[in-house]
Amino acid sequence: MNLLKKTFLRLLLVLVVLFFNSVDLYARVGGAGGEKKEELLMPTGGGISKLTIPGLIGLAVVLIIYFILRKRLGLGSGSGSKSSLMTGLKGAMSGGGIGGALSAVIAKDFTGASTVGNKLFPDGLTEEKVSTSFMALQAAWEEQDLSKVRKWMSDGVYQRFTAQFIMMKQLTQSNTLSNVRIKDVSVMDIRTDGEYQSADISITFSMDDRFISEKYPELNESYKGDSDTEIWTFIKRKDTAVSVQNDLYLSNNCPNCGSLLELQLGEVSRCSNCKTLTNNASFDWVLNEITQDEDYKSGNDLLGDSRLKELVKNDSHFAIQRMEDIASNVFMQVMEVWSGATNKKLARFSDEGVANKILAQKKQQGEFVFDRLYLKEVTMQSYTVQNAQLQLSFRLTANYQRVQLGKKLTKLDPSIAEHTFKMVLSKNTAALSTPEKDIAFSYECANCGAPYEDTTNHTCTYCEALVVDPSKNWVLTDFDQVK
CATH class of the missing domain: 3.10.450 (Nuclear Transport Factor 2; Chain: A,)
Structure with missing residues (x-):
């Protein structure tokens, strides 16, 4: 295959990938809740598949280019030739000009199975x-x-x-x-x-x-x-x-x-x-x-960090995956407060200064409900040690749309879109010298393990320990929306 053919096939591959990636994301378990677009229903081998208007235009462009240049480049011509759109794409992928990630995307889209x-x-x-x-x-x-x-x-x-x-x-x-x-x-x-x-x-x-x-x-x-x-x-x-x-x-x-x-x-x-x-x-x-x-990325860059390992070596319950789970727990509860849940809910996990910041953010936005709220990604990005506390910084991305309820629905956002947040969870370094207890974060006392009968109280009703206490548990010490 000459250079011109290879160049064409690589371009065609990119256009096809863009076409398939134009398909919208929507509801279901774990759904990312992507941006809504004007859409059509189009039959496929497995039933009905949703295609966007831009996606159909892109496919039409791909096919027009393909059929115009096919004859000039000799793609599929000649008796006994096995060339086709798929074999051409496979050839371009195996030729080393397109990365393995795109290869996996194409294989999955055409076969319907993970490769x-x-x-x-x-x-x-x-x-x-x-x-x-x-x-x-x-x-x-x-x-x-x-x-x-x-x-x-x-x-x-x-x-x-x-x-x-x-x-x-x-x-x-x-x-x-x-x-x-x-x-x-x-x-x-x-x-x-x-x-x-x-x-x-x-x-x-x-x-x-x-x-x-x-x-x-x-x-x-x-x-x-x-x-x-x-x-x-x-x-x-x-x-x-x-x-x-x-x-x-x-x-x-x-x-x-x-x-x-x-x-x-x-x-x-x-x-x-x-x-x-x-x-x-x-x-x-x-x-x-x-x-x-x-959105998938394997592991975390901090898994091999020797200093972090030294800081938490005596806490057998510390793991980055577990900390990201706590961060997602906190984030979703903050989103509930934003959209109308009791303000006192913040007393489960947030220090007073950050709680006041979150309530100010809530007041600025006014009353609303989320139409879809999907937390797409939670990543522990970095850490610092300040004021005898280990402070863990997280980046979170979520897809949502805010609406106001009434006789008619009012959309505060034109569509479901992605938003980025950052938060910091902190705990005293001295508390890391002993393993953390297995508790349901923000629902059980970190001191005695008793369930909170009234989660609006600032102390445990059994042992009177403070609910928000960095000497016993991870506490939200910073929260901001980045974009």
Whole structure:
């Protein structure tokens, strides 16, 4: 193939990638809630796929260029030739001119299956558990009821869904999912994170998706044949082995005492018999993160930081993955306060100065509800030691649209868009000399472990310890929207 042919095929590949990436993101479990665009329904091999107007124009341009130049370049001409659009694209990818990432995107879009991830599952985590959790969470999302899946869900993941359910109820919204099919489950990455193991699992799936509001039909959306890939991250302690007795996915028994778990598990996933927190990574792999394929990045640059390891070496419960989960928990609760939840909720995790800043931000925005609120990414970016505190800095991106309710819906934002935030969680360095207790962050006393009966109190009703106390727990000490 001469240079002109190669150049054309590479250009064609880029145009096709841009075309497929123009497809919108929308509702469903873990959905990124991308910007809404004018859209059409177009038949594909797997049903009906949503294409945007710009996407159709882009495809038309691709086809016009292809057919005009095909004859001139000799693509597919001559008897017995096996050249085609797909073989041409594959040739361009294998020619070294296009990176492996684009190769994976093209292969996935054309075949509907993931082509990456070929590692073995870590001990105790199986394809059956992942598939079970995926299907169960789709049902829980549709029912807006997490009680059946709470036992293997981290507090941060739970809070993400709970916040969305609160908004959906105010907007009289429901999300019906049907024809849910898992196409591929594969291991993307396994890594050591402090005393924990983390496993990133790629799940490629398809479904039909109807997002309906009874009161505000202008919010309605309906799609068929949605096919996508998400990365589900699970976490487990390295020093424990998963057994049949403490399986959180394929049984409904307490992993500690074996008694049947009640289905009223909510903010705190606690066995009513032995009072054990079931979503404890000492028992089984716990779902800690759901990331869109396009937002996925393996691990964290700070995992190998020797100074950070030295600072937290005596705290066997410290792990970056766990800290990012706490950050997501805090963020979603701040978003709830912004959109109307009680201001006193901040007393669970924020120092007074930051709480006042968040309330000032709330006042400036006025009353609103989020139409979709998807936390896309949480990354612990850096850390400092100041005033005898370890301060962890996080970058968070979320997709949402704000609306005001009334007889008519008023959109404060023209569409669902991405927003970036930064926050800092701080804890006294002296407190890192002993392991942190396993608690449900902001729902249990970090001193005695008792559940907070009234979360608006500034002290524990049992031991009278301060709720916000950097000598016992991580405290929100800074919060800002970047863009």
